[in-house]
Amino acid sequence: MPAASPHSAQTPSPAAVRAVAIRVGIALGGALAAAWIHARLWPLAAGADRAAFAAALGIAVVAVAELLRAASGRDGASGVAAHDDRLVRTFFEHTPTAVAMLDRELRYIVHSRAWTSEYALGDASLVGRHHYEVFPEIPDRWKQIHARCLDGAAENSDQDEFVRPDGSRQWLRWDCRPWYGPDGSIGGLTFMSQDITEFKRAELERARHNQELLKATEALTLQADALGRAMEEAQTANRAKSEFLANISHEIRTPLTAILGYAHFLKDPASGPAERVVALDRLSAASEHLASLLDDVLDLTKIEAGRMTLEASPIDPALMARDVVAMFSRRAADKGLRLALIVDDTVPSCTHADPTRLRQILSNLVGNALKFTAAGSVVVHVRCPDPASIAFEVTDTGIGIEEANVSRLFQPFTQADGSTTRRFGGTGLGLRIVRKLAVLMNGELAVSSRFNHGSTFALRIPLVHRRPAPDPRIQLPITTPSAPAAPPCSLSDAAPDDGGFKPLAPTSPGPLSGRTVLVIDDSPDNLLLAATHLRRAGAWVSCVEGGAAALCTADTPARRLAFDLVLLDLHMPELDGYAVLDMMRRVGFAAPIVAFTAYSSAAERSRALDAGFAGFIGKPFTPGAIIESCQRLLAARPQRRAA
Numbered sequence: 226m227p228a229a230s231p232h233s234a235q236t237p238s239p240a241a242v243r244a245v246a247i248r249v250g251i252a253l254g255g256a257l258a259a260a261w262i263h264a265r266l267w268p269l270a271a272g273a274d275r276a277a278f279a280a281a282l283g284i285a286v287v288a289v290a291e292l293l294r295a296a297s298g299r300d301g302a303s304g305v306a307a308h309d310d311r312l313v314r315t316f317f318e319h320t321p322t323a324v325a326m327l328d329r330e331l332r333y334i335v336h337s338r339a340w341t342s343e344y345a346l347g348d349a350s351l352v353g354r355h356h357y358e359v360f361p362e363i364p365d366r367w368k369q370i371h372a373r374c375l376d377g378a379a380e381n382s383d384q385d386e387f388v389r390p391d392g393s394r395q396w397l398r399w400d401c402r403p404w405y406g407p408d409g410s411i412g413g414l415t416f417m418s419q420d421i422t423e424f425k426r427a428e429l430e431r432a433r434h435n436q437e438l439l440k441a442t443e444a445l446t447l448q449a450d451a452l453g454r455a456m457e458e459a460q461t462a463n464r465a466k467s468e469f470l471a472n473i474s475h476e477i478r479t480p481l482t483a484i485l486g487y488a489h490f491l492k493d494p495a496s497g498p499a500e501r502v503v504a505l506d507r508l509s510a511a512s513e514h515l516a517s518l519l520d521d522v523l524d525l526t527k528i529e530a531g532r533m534t535l536e537a538s539p540i541d542p543a544l545m546a547r548d549v550v551a552m553f554s555r556r557a558a559d560k561g562l563r564l565a566l567i568v569d570d571t572v573p574s575c576t577h578a579d580p581t582r583l584r585q586i587l588s589n590l591v592g593n594a595l596k597f598t599a600a601g602s603v604v605v606h607v608r609c610p611d612p613a614s615i616a617f618e619v620t621d622t623g624i625g626i627e628e629a630n631v632s633r634l635f636q637p638f639t640q641a642d643g644s645t646t647r648r649f650g651g652t653g654l655g656l657r658i659v660r661k662l663a664v665l666m667n668g669e670l671a672v673s674s675r676f677n678h679g680s681t682f683a684l685r686i687p688l689v690h691r692r693p694a695p696d697p698r699i700q701l702p703i704t705t706p707s708a709p710a711a712p713p714c715s716l717s718d719a720a721p722d723d724g725g726f727k728p729l730a731p732t733s734p735g736p737l738s739g740r741t742v743l744v745i746d747d748s749p750d751n752l753l754l755a756a757t758h759l760r761r762a763g764a765w766v767s768c769v770e771g772g773a774a775a776l777c778t779a780d781t782p783a784r785r786l787a788f789d790l791v792l793l794d795l796h797m798p799e800l801d802g803y804a805v806l807d808m809m810r811r812v813g814f815a816a817p818i819v820a821f822t823a824y825s826s827a828a829e830r831s832r833a834l835d836a837g838f839a840g841f842i843g844k845p846f847t848p849g850a851i852i853e854s855c856q857r858l859l860a861a862r863p864q865r866r867a868a
Contacts, residue, residue: 323420326404328413329375331356343420345391362388374401374414384421396425477518478823479748482845483511486754489848495733495761507750521654524585528661535579535665537689542576542615543568546607549587556595563602564595571609577689582662586670589655590619590682598623598679614668615688620681626674634672659684728765729756736856738763739864741787745775745805746794746821751844755792755821758848759855772800776808788816790859792842792851795822795833803836810837817858 317324317335323343325336333351341347344360351359356371370380379402387395399418406412487508490496496504527533550566557564587605594603601622610616626634634656656670663670668686728741742764744755749770756766767788769775775793777784791809795802806818817839822829830841842854 323416323418325351325416326413327356327416329411331371331414333359334413340416340418343395343397343418370401371414374403375411377403377411379403384425394422395420396422474824474826477515478844479751480511480515480518482823483748483750483754484508484515485845485847486750486758487511490754490757493761500757503753507753511750521658524658525654525661528658528665533661533665535582535662537577538580539575540578540580540583541574542572542607542617543574545580545583546587546605546617549584549591550605552588553591553595556592557603560595560598561600562595562598564591565602565604567604567606569606569608572607572615573609573688576615578666578686582666583686586659586662586684587617587619589659590617590684593655594619594621594623594680594682597621601679609688610685613688614685616683616685618681618683620679622679625676625678625680626672627676628674728767729760731763731765732757732760733763735761735763736852737859740789740855740859741765741767742855743767743769743775743788743791743816744821745769745772745791745797745802747771747797748794751794751821755846755851758851761848762852762855764855772797772802772805775805776800780812782813786815789862789864790855791816791818792821793818793838795820795824795829802833806837817862819854819858 314335317326318338320337321339323337323339325340326334328334332353332355336351338348341349341351346359357363357368374380379400381398381400383398385397385399387397397418398421399416401414401416403411404413404415487504490504491501491508524533546566546568550564554564591603591605598621603619603621606616606618606620608616608618660670663684663686666686668684671683671685672680673683674680731738737759740763742759744752744759744766746752746755746768747770752768752770756768759766769777772794791814793802793805797805800808802820802822809818818837819840819842820830820833820838821842821844822833823844830843833841840854840858842851
């Protein structure tokens with residue numbers, strides 16, 4: 226094929242292609258026009274209207290028909306006519322485009338070799354054969370096209386799929402239109418086609434690759450989204466674990482502070498018999514609290530590791546519930562709550578379960594109900610919802626749980642609301658352990674709650690052994706126990722004076738003689754310990770329980786000047802130490818304020834000092850540590866009381 230001219234890179238318009246085809250067809254005569262058009266113009270039409278180009282090529286084929294007609298009208302004996310006829314047929318046969326010319330009966334007059342090649346028809350000539358004989362399986366839609374073209378229509382397709390005789394599929398671009406005789410009547414049909422199978426296969430392959438790429442992209446997007454969610458969940462879990470470690474550290478250090486403090490107190494020869502009794506009671510309570518915390522941590526570790534085993538012993542469900550309710554009766558009475566037990570008469574007197582773990586579950590549920598209920602009641606209901614199970618339901622009139630937070634209840638290291646830890650304390654392990662124990666007992670733990678209206682936690686376990694219960698329905702109201710003795714250090718021991726509070730007097734002279742110290746903490750044990758050590762060192766001590774109550778110590782000028790030093794717990798319900806510090810400073814409270822906390826990490830120390838605390842005392846503390854810190858901070862301040 227001759228090389229393309231420098232202008233061949235420019236794509237001609239459909240009109241230009243059509244005009245060139247007509248001129249060339251007339252000038253060169255039919256078949257030669259078709260060959261030249263295919264060789265030179267078809268590449269240029271890649272960006273033009275292919276249908277228009279097909280029409281132009283059809284015109285060239287019509288020119289061939291005109292040439293054949295003219296040749297057939299000459300004298301058959303004429304050598305020139307015979308020569309012209311052979312020349313035209315030679316050009317027609319050798320044109321690289323698949324073209325064919327049929328009469329009105331659809332019999333072949335002439336065709337190119339490319340026609341038989343593209344349709345896999347062999348090398349034999351088709352001249353004289355009927356088109357439907359050559360293509361016996363031709364679909365009806367093509368017969369309809371032929372009929373319309375014999376009526377004068379011209380039809381084409383930019384791409385069409387055909388099934389070849391060997392069963393393979395072929396894609397063609399084609400044009401079909403009538404040719405006209407000397408009298409202007411339709412003499413038959415001309416066909417032109419181009420095999421675009423390779424192009425179509427490449428297009429389909431590109432489409433397949435694009436589809437695969439799209440699917441791969443979607444899969445990668447899903448994986449990226451899943452990875453993002455996993456990373457977010459991991460980060461959330463890590464944050465929850467970090468918060469848990471901080472909480473458990475605080476929860477452990479609180480009873481540990483009391484244990485160590487009262488141990489020092491008992492070792493002190495100056496402690497009297499009555500003080501020793503109080504100290505032993507406090508130490509015992511703090512030890513039980515610490516043991517409970519450690520048990521929770523160990524239980525969760527065993528459960529998560531799959532090493533928790535349960536026993537199955539005979540138990541009386543009503544008696545078990547009654548014991549748990551009795552155990553919490555004092556706490557309920559102290560809060561002014563009604564604690565009641567209801568046992569249905571269908572509950573058997575004996576079933577089989579692990580008594581230790583069942584008691585642990587009920588204790589956790591009742592303890593939580595009392596913790597989160599400020600007014601009203603807590604009711605424990607034991608019943609048999611069906612013959613195969615027994616249910617323990619604990620209903621309270623407490624703060625309830627927002628619906629969005631219910632799903633977080635049983636996640637490890639978390640509580641439904643982060644502010645819950647600050648207001649009520651706790652490690653966030655209890656309900657996770659309870660639900661795991663329920664599953665190990667082949668049971669389930671369900672919760673229903675309305676925010677600010679209360680909650681119901683229902684434990685359901687299999688009823689392994691059932692006997693009729695002779696006892697009638699039981700309702701056990703809680704009687705109010707005798708009020709516990711007030712601790713030796715409380716604000717009730719001091720009457721107000723013009724300074725706001727009459728401090729507790731020192732019990733002996735010492736390095737803090739003549740100093741007045743305010744201690745603010747939400748733990749009565751810590752208040753008592755700190756006050757005892759400070760009073761023995763010669764200080765006058767005022768104690769305030771909780772951050773909100775502490776603000777009254779700075780609400781008048783006289784009160785703001787009443788203290789030489791303040792020990793302020795950082796983590797308390799309602800108002801933490803940072804908020805109390807800010808409020809006291811804003812009203813002009815000038816005494817040094819020392820952070821006094823069980824969160825004794827380096828980060829917490831830095832945060833406290835950056836916030837404006839004058840010093841930092843970690844819990845648990847020793848008498849020497851607290852007295853030395855106070856001495857150091859008070860060294861530069863004038864003494865305001867007589868020693």
